[in-house]
Each structure stands twice: as C-alpha cells, then as structure tokens.
Amino acid sequence: MSKGSIPQAVESLVEPVILAQGLELVDVEYRREGRNWILRIYIDKPGGVGVEDCKKVSRMVEDMIEVDDIVRTHYILEVSSPGLDRPLKKEKDFRRYLGKKVQITTYAPIGDRRNFKGTLKNFEDGDVHVDAQGQTFAIPLNNIASARLEIEFKL
Template identity: 40%
Template sequence: MSKINELVEQLATPILNDMNLELVDVEFVKEGSNWFLRVFIDKEEGVDIEECGIVSNRLSEKLDELDPIPQNYFLEVSSPGAERPLKKEKDFHRAIGKHIYVKTYEPVDGLKEIEGTLTSYNGETLTVAVMIKTRKKTVTIPKEKVAKARLAVSFS
C-alpha cells in the first residue's frame, strides 16, 4: 500500500467510525492526465449519496489541512457496489456462502480465474464450489496465490 493510501486510511478511519461506516478500499490512480483518489465506504445496509457527500467533505477538509498530495487530483467517495472487492480477513469471512470471483497469480487446478460460491475460508485457503459445465467441483485456493478477489453477481 502506498504512503498516500495509508495516510488517507488514517484520516478517513475516525470520520467513518463516527458515522458507523467501514472503509473498504483506497485507490490513488492516474487515468489519462488526471489523478483520482477513490475512497470506497460501506455498511451492512449499504451507503447512500448523502453519506458519501458527508465523508467527502470531511475528508477533503483534512486533506486540505495536511496537503499531503503534491499533484492535483479528484476525490471520489463511493460505495464499492455489488462486486465489492475482498481484501481484508473480515471481507472473506463475510463472503462465505456468497458468489465470488477470484483471479490468481498462477493456475490452481488448471484455472487462473475461478467463479463460484465461497464455502470456507480459514485465513490461509479459500474453498470455492464451482460449476464446470454440468459438474460441481471444489477448488481450494491458497491465499498467497490470490491476485484479486471480489463478490460477483450470479445470473443463474
């Protein structure tokens, strides 16, 4: 995690705790000629536009005070949406029983992209029930091989 991401996390956490919200992720990325600081927030019932606006205003004030980012950037505060990333331990535990998508650094059981139901997570491995054509299969993925994981919308 970059220093900017860490600092934004430190600044955002008390604001979010105050509002009973959770910090899901922070991204500081360049797209074209513009820089974007994206802060993704959530709570059990989901967040609304008003909550995003309040967090944006409060965080913007803190960032203006400290001025830690030398380049111009756009601050965006939003919900992670239906395909929320799974990054922290609690994200994986909360996703048990839900449909997920996992991309791995190297193939696991011949697959680099796995989509199915997360049946268990023990901190070291994810167990995912997948359908391959008409056959059910269980894939066990070592956590260190996970490049990206997120909730996935299932259309079945």
C-alpha cells in the same frame, strides 16, 4: 510518497473517522484515469450508503488528506458505494459473504488456473475456499490479486 503507498496512507488516516460515523471503509484506490489522478474511497453500511453519506465523508476526509499532505499532485476525490460487485479484500469480507458467488483472480496459478468463479465456501488458515465447477480450491489470501462478489439476479 510513492503512488503505491498513497492508498495505504489514506486508509490509515481516514478509517477511524469513517468508522466513527457508523460506516465501513471498503477500499481506497489511487489511479490515473485519462489526464486526471483519482483518489476513490469506497464506503458501505448495512442497507447501503446514499449520496448524503458520500458527501459527508467527502467533506470530512478532504481536509484531513490535504493537511497530512499525503497526495502531492492534483487529484479528484470521489467517495462512493462499492456497488453490487463489491471488492473483497480482507478476511472479514470473505467471512461475511460465505455462500455467495465470487470471482477471484490470483497472482500465481493454482494448478493450471488463475481465474476462479464459484461459491465462497470457507475462510480458514489464511485460505479462501471456493467451489468452482464442483471442485473446491484453497486460495491463499496473499495470492489474491482481485476478488469481487458476483452479481446475482433473481427472477
């Protein structure tokens, strides 16, 4: 299995089990960090996840991944919360966080820019609408290389 398809294969395999636990699968990453390959699974639930949630999911999915022989190299499995700056990947993510501050990077430029920092206004017809510096940009979901919530501190 190619390195690029490992996250998709893991996601397909473990998402039903994670959903059955009342949790959401946010993202799956497989990347080299230093000398090690890391398989990182991000989970969430309303109110946030704790260490016990992460341990439970880790135990549940570890054997599934081994039995299905998805990853054939030595790797380290990490199960984690997505954090305050959680990634936005799917349509439901963008709809859930309407009105929130986001940072988006695109594969191809829109106008003369690839980086957008502003307020998530809408998701319509496959486009993410962001108000950045008083101008609204319609960014096709398939042109988004990365999107994250912006951490907002309230005084």
